[in-house]
Amino acid sequence: MYPSIQPHRAICELPDELISQIAAGEVVERPASVVRELIDNALDAGASHITVRLLSGGVRLISVEDNGVGIPANELPIALKRHATSKIVNLSELESVGTMGFRGEALAAIQSVSELSVLSRTAEQEHAMRLEGRSGELQAAARAIGTSVEVKELFYSTPARRKFLKSDATELAHCVEAVRRHALARPHVGFEIWHDGKLVTQWRSPSGEMSLDYRLADVLGTDFLQNSVAVQFTQGHLHVVGRAGIPDIARARADQQFLYVNGRFVRDKVVTHAARSAYEDVLHGHRQPVYALYLEMDPQRVDVNVHPTKIELRFRDSREVHQAVRRAVESALAIPRANSAMVQDSASENINADAAWKAPAWKQTPMALQGQNVQDLGQLWQRSMPSTPPVARISESAFNLEDTQDVSKKKDYADVADSWPLGKALAQLQGIYILAENNQGLVLVDMHAAHERIVYEQLKLQIDARQLSSQPLLIPATFPATEQEIATAQASAQVLMDLGIEISLLTAKSLAVRAVPTTLSKGDPIALARSVLAELQQHDASTVLQRAQNALLATMACHAAVRANRKLTLEEMNALLRQMEVTPRSDQCNHGRPTWRQITLRELDALFMRGR
Ligand SMILES: Nc1ncnc2c1ncn2[C@@H]1O[C@H](COP(=O)(O)OP(=O)(O)OP(=O)(O)O)[C@@H](O)[C@H]1O
């Protein structure tokens, strides 16, 4: 059915309109693409408020009104021409472009597949001028300073395209999504969307330094703000800010990942991969994290002229970007959220207030920490660690942080208990949960899960610092072993040594554990050896990569963590809470489940219908 060789047809230059229609094919796929282009233009014009009006999902009408600088009357006809732009004049400006637009193509492309008119007024003009795209007619009109672009009957001249459009509701949803992406990019700009005469959504523009959080809560919901951590990281010329959702709110699909490079919404495999890998240690399986990340970088180090819709880009040094994003998100997630729980609660109270809100002074600490890199966090952790390793204390079931006989110390304890994010331990429930009281109400801790994370993080830190010390057992622990276990023990002797475990062959059918990591010295050496051998069987013994190593450490930690049904004293419980507060990633156990939950007084009051 394919045409066979055709007789030669003369080569001719295409007419302008057809060129524009071809260009429109790349840039204008549906009403939402028009919305995107027109908002890009409004933002480039410095608008602080943008109103989008749609009829029938944008198919009948898309109108975007802004309060930007406007287009001078004599330039209006030029604005609609192909390859006409005020944003760049030469190659070097293209290579360091800071505006959304630069191709000088959008309005011409849109006009070629619709009926377009532009109404605009600059500060110098006494009145506005309206230009009808098709007829070229220019007329005086009334309007405040700024620009309105009206696009009617999209694809009326290209029915093939029009057939691809979905229902009005679907097209409207795409348009709203396009505005949402811009709204997240520009927290200082107000947005309104109207459909068939009704207000669909509006995002107000607060002023002040917390405007990004305000906008994030407004657009993505207060839930996102409450269940995310601030990202703030600098590496050379690269800045990464934003918020990363905690593992609790991860989703089955990657549909809540907002990524911006120099204020432009983009999709990029490098950054997406970097962000996902930052969750490796806290999010298992195929769950997709939620985040809004903003990269700011030297525009010369990123090429935005890769894709007609500018949704893709190319980094000059993608490894550098990968590393920065990964470290930014990783270090943000590593801060135990216990330390910012109070921040989040008060944030949510303020979120519905009209006015912008400022970070309370005590928020500074976690915020400042989040700007640091992983190494700094390690140091911080060590700094805040008591001199004896906490795990050793737990294993020895001697959690005593204080001398219980010392009355004056006890008083100090009560005084500072108020300021501890995870509060003061009250009791143990069913040998599984610790109940604690803090400023906001009740804290519930899954004892085993929390302790497991603490031990795991400590082992990781020790192995990274090559300080995983090993303790010889006075009496080697011997056990009958399977052939598999014996083979693994022999093949992986070096790896086991690196992990602080020494296992040797005793007889043809038994093994002897001769040393275990000091951190785990109070546990059951045989159970530890067996579970590590089982884990090792699944990996190539000669190359235990980072991933396998972490899996091994996790196995060891799980094994060593305090078991359910162990009765803890209040001192032991308090020691565990304090360790959680200073342990990176302590909000999740190694399997990505939460280790603690806050139940606020407000929630408790609601439960008992108090204050109604
Ligand atoms: N809302 C607006 N306010 C002020 N000037 C505008 C507005 N919209 C368009 N213009 C002017 O019209 C020109 C053409 O706009 P158009 O969107 O076609 O191209 P561009 O934004 O320069 O590049 P791109 O094709 O990449 O979007 C712009 O360069 C700008 O000078």
Ligand SMILES: [Mg+2]
């Ligand atoms: Mg443009």
